[in-house]
Amino acid sequence: MITCEGLVKIYKSDELEVVALQGLNLHVREGEMMAIIGNSGSGKSTLLNILGGLDRPSAGSVGVGPWDLLKITDDQLVSYKRETVGFIWQNNARNLLPYLSALENVEMPMMLSAKFDRAYAKQLLEWVGLKERMHNKLHQLSGGEQQRVAIAISLSNRPKLLLADEPTGSVDTRTSDMIMDIFRRLNRELGITIVIVTHDLSLASKVDRVVAIRDGLTSTEFIKRNPNLDDNFEPGSAQETVHEEYAVVDRAGRLQIPKAYLTALQITDKASLEFDGERIIISPPKSLEG
Numbered sequence: 387m388i389t390c391e392g393l394v395k396i397y398k399s400d401e402l403e404v405v406a407l408q409g410l411n412l413h414v415r416e417g418e419m420m421a422i423i424g425n426s427g428s429g430k431s432t433l434l435n436i437l438g439g440l441d442r443p444s445a446g447s448v449g450v451g452p453w454d455l456l457k458i459t460d461d462q463l464v465s466y467k468r469e470t471v472g473f474i475w476q477n478n479a480r481n482l483l484p485y486l487s488a489l490e491n492v493e494m495p496m497m498l499s500a501k502f503d504r505a506y507a508k509q510l511l512e513w514v515g516l517k518e519r520m521h522n523k524l525h526q527l528s529g530g531e532q533q534r535v536a537i538a539i540s541l542s543n544r545p546k547l548l549l550a551d552e553p554t555g556s557v558d559t560r561t562s563d564m565i566m567d568i569f570r571r572l573n574r575e576l577g578i579t580i581v582i583v584t585h586d587l588s589l590a591s592k593v594d595r596v597v598a599i600r601d602g603l604t605s606t607e608f609i610k611r612n613p614n615l616d617d618n619f620e621p622g623s624a625q626e627t628v629h630e631e632y633a634v635v636d637r638a639g640r641l642q643i644p645k646a647y648l649t650a651l652q653i654t655d656k657a658s659l660e661f662d663g664e665r666i667i668i669s670p671p672k673s674l675e676g
């Protein structure tokens with residue numbers, strides 16, 4: 387569904403250049419529900435904005451389904467945004483109209499793309515647990531309920547890919563769990579591919595795979611050993627027993643070693659590699675030992 391190879395994004399302003407993505411590789415299978423985790427400034431939102439067609443990549447390749455987002459024309463980008471992706475932000479005020487009801491908010495994008503379908507709009511609000519409140523105006527709903535309206539809106543054009551930027555960032559744990567459960571249901575029952583950007587590690591237990599981004603590059607992956615274990619999982623408990631951690635190796639054979647390991651072994655600019663037939667052992671340069 388998503389293929390990024392050597393993806394680069396450079397922001398230029400006056401004399402300043404910021405390299406937000408510096409050759410990032412990422413593959414997401416159709417029907418996957420995964421999270422991208424990274425510190426502030428690591429490039430998560432930049433990546434999501436490129437995948438959502440809100441921002442243009444500078445170089446490399448990025449494909450979503452049949453679309454090549456590097457070569458896509460402006461007109462094609464409009465259909466891409468309408469037909470392929472749904473977007474959810476932490477600050478849902480960006481997607482919502484306060485003076486309309488929840489139902490009218492969901493119907494609005496349908497009208498804009500001439501695919502008005504009231505029955506489906508109602509079904510979406512039912513899916514997100516707002517059946518009883520669909521005729522309430524937005525300002526009569528709580529922050530968590532508004533976020534659920536935003537989820538329904540993001541699905542109004544039946545996207546194949548759902549992108550969520552810190553979707554649980556401003557809600558309490560109970561609402562956050564509810565939102566993640568909604569995502570899981572949409573993923574299982576409608577087969578929607580879901581990519582969630584977050585710095586909240588507790589969400590990791592709720593997805594199949596977590597990709598960590600550091601300095602605009604993918605560094606580590608956590609893959610769920612048994613995807614069926616996610617139901618009734620206690621957030622924050624024994625995440626390591628469910629996920630296996632992998633370092634990402636790119637096409638050129640480069641991998642990122644966690645800083646803590648390098649510091650512990652005092653490896654700075656070079657390391658010694660040994661292959662024993664089964665393992666590759668990385669150690670400080672021999673000449674520096676003892």
Ligand SMILES: Nc1ncnc2c1ncn2[C@@H]1O[C@H](COP(=O)(O)OP(=O)(O)OP(=O)(O)O)[C@@H](O)[C@H]1O
Nearest residue numbers: 397404405406424425426427428429430431432433
């Ligand atoms: N429009 C922009 N112009 C210039 N620099 C930008 C722009 N948007 C992002 N950046 C820079 O690109 C880098 C990556 O930013 P990005 O917002 O993708 O990080 P992030 O991982 O999403 O962080 P956060 O978790 O704080 O949202 C940062 O150094 C940021 O300052």
